[in-house]
Amino acid sequence: MTKLENPWKQNPWFESVAVAQERARKRLPQPVYGALVAGSERGQSVADNQAAFAELGWAPHVVGQHAKREIATTVFGHDLALPVIISPTGVQAVHPDGEVAVARAAAARGTIMGLSNFASKSVEEVTATGATTFFQMYWTGDRDTMVQRMTRAHAAGVQGLIATLDWSFSIGRDWGSPEIPEKVDLRTMVRMAPKVATKGRWMWQFGKQFRATGRLPDLTAPNLAPPGGDAPTFFGAYYEWMTTPPPTWDDVAWMRETWDQISGTPFVLKGVCRIDDALRAVDAGVDGISVSNHGGNNLDGTPAAIRVLKPIADRVGDQVDVVMDGGVRRGSDVVKALALGARAVLIGRAYLWGLAANGQAGVENVLDVLSSGIDSALRGLALPSVSELRPEHLIVPDGFHVEVGAPDRARP
Numbered sequence: 547m548t549k550l551e552n553p554w555k556q557n558p559w560f561e562s563v564a565v566a567q568e569r570a571r572k573r574l575p576q577p578v579y580g581a582l583v584a585g586s587e588r589g590q591s592v593a594d595n596q597a598a599f600a601e602l603g604w605a606p607h608v609v610g611q612h613a614k615r616e617i618a619t620t621v622f623g624h625d626l627a628l629p630v631i632i633s634p635t636g637v638q639a640v641h642p643d644g645e646v647a648v649a650r651a652a653a654a655r656g657t658i659m660g661l662s663n664f665a666s667k668s669v670e671e672v673t674a675t676g677a678t679t680f681f682q683m684y685w686t687g688d689r690d691t692m693v694q695r696m697t698r699a700h701a702a703g704v705q706g707l708i709a710t711l712d713w714s715f716s717i718g719r720d721w722g723s724p725e726i727p728e729k730v731d732l733r734t735m736v737r738m739a740p741k742v743a744t745k746g747r748w749m750w751q752f753g754k755q756f757r758a759t760g761r762l763p764d765l766t767a768p769n770l771a772p773p774g775g776d777a778p779t780f781f782g783a784y785y786e787w788m789t790t791p792p793p794t795w796d797d798v799a800w801m802r803e804t805w806d807q808i809s810g811t812p813f814v815l816k817g818v819c820r821i822d823d824a825l826r827a828v829d830a831g832v833d834g835i836s837v838s839n840h841g842g843n844n845l846d847g848t849p850a851a852i853r854v855l856k857p858i859a860d861r862v863g864d865q866v867d868v869v870m871d872g873g874v875r876r877g878s879d880v881v882k883a884l885a886l887g888a889r890a891v892l893i894g895r896a897y898l899w900g901l902a903a904n905g906q907a908g909v910e911n912v913l914d915v916l917s918s919g920i921d922s923a924l925r926g927l928a929l930p931s932v933s934e935l936r937p938e939h940l941i942v943p944d945g946f947h948v949e950v951g952a953p954d955r956a957r958p
């Protein structure tokens with residue numbers, strides 16, 4: 547007897563990031579999905595990150611396309627199969643395999659894995675996947691503690707450091723911040739049960755982990771643990787960060803210099819959205835910058851990263867590798883960013899939705915969706931390679947580019 551296929555079984559493959567997002571919305575408990583999707587305060591910057599990409603247009607050629615297109619590139623000294631890098635995010639509670647699944651997908655598709663210092667998996671577990679891993683650090687703790695964390699990351703085999711410094715601890719989100727329990731014990735599970743009870747597949751995945759390891763998902767930050775000590779809770783880690791005095795440019799130079807001595811691998815400053823800051827970052831000796839507003843999670847009202855990209859890339863793109871992140875949802879967005887001067891983009895929510903939708907395969911699916919989108923945009927533009935992309939390949943509306951902090955306009 548031939549086995550009948552269940553016609554209602556969902557094909558796990560998805561054709562766009564929007565479909566992955568919809569699956570994530572259905573699958574994840576509301577507080578978890580809400581934390582991924584939203585931005586700070588009224589959500590203006592998170593919305594603008596995507597809206598701005600949609601303002602940029604094309605005028606494709608009708609004939610003369612290339613039969614083969616090259617989408618590989620080199621960024622921060624690494625050859626990447628596509629100009630898309632995994633941006634560091636704390637992916638607690640999205641999937642039991644968390645950053646390990648994301649790293650495996652990054653390795654399988656030939657790109658860099660950015661690992662957050664707030665991640666739910668240890669840097670050792672993540673580098674063990676074989677992924678080229680860049681470790682991300684906030685400015686948190688004292689210098690000795692930071693040296694110890696950098697030394698540990700280097701010993702684990704990471705190949706670059708991302709310093710994310712654009713965070714202003716803005717509170718008061720119109721969408722209502724999700725409840726993050728201090729720890730996941732039985733009492734918490736009973737209290738939060740109504741929010742997760744309808745999310746069968748998500749519960750089943752975490753239940754599988756519990757049956758296999760006897761461990762509940764813990765909301766800790768293992769990469770911030772003191773040597774030989776326990777990982778702090780998410781709140782403990784956040785408190786340390788909040789109470790650390792903000793860094794100066796001398797601190798950035800110190801961090802860059804220290805990382806160089808420990809590891810000798812690239813140092814990237816993430817969160818730049820002004821020309822004067824980009825120039826100071828170059829003075830501090832960074833190898834790269836990510837033009838970013840933290841996915842709309844920092845100071846709300848900051849323009850979309852794609853709007854401030856070109857003025858910054860024009861000023862420092864010949865001295866350091868400029869990448870950008872914020873709002874990338876399709877291959878054509880990647881191509882637009884490259885045309886305006888980015889060497890590559892970083893993605894955040896797009897892969898988190900892929901992870902929620904289908905684990906490692908879902909993240910690979912997202913990277914494949916982006917690859918094929920990059921390829922078809924190149925075909926339409928009749929270009930043989932991403933390296934040929936220039937601003938003239940886009941239709942850019944008047945006033946699109948936002949130039950902030952040009953030195954001649956800077957206040958003394």
Ligand SMILES: Cc1cc2nc3c(=O)[nH]c(=O)nc-3n(C[C@H](O)[C@H](O)[C@H](O)COP(=O)(O)O)c2cc1C
Pocket residue numbers: 581582583595633634635636662663664665682710816838839840841842843871872873874892893894895896
């Ligand atoms: C849920 C979530 C957690 C994040 N956590 C971090 C983090 O720990 N470190 C960091 O540098 N950036 C973090 N980010 C910002 C991302 O690295 C990235 O800048 C942003 O997601 C890019 O915008 P996109 O989501 O539209 O792609 C986070 C973003 C989200 C959505």
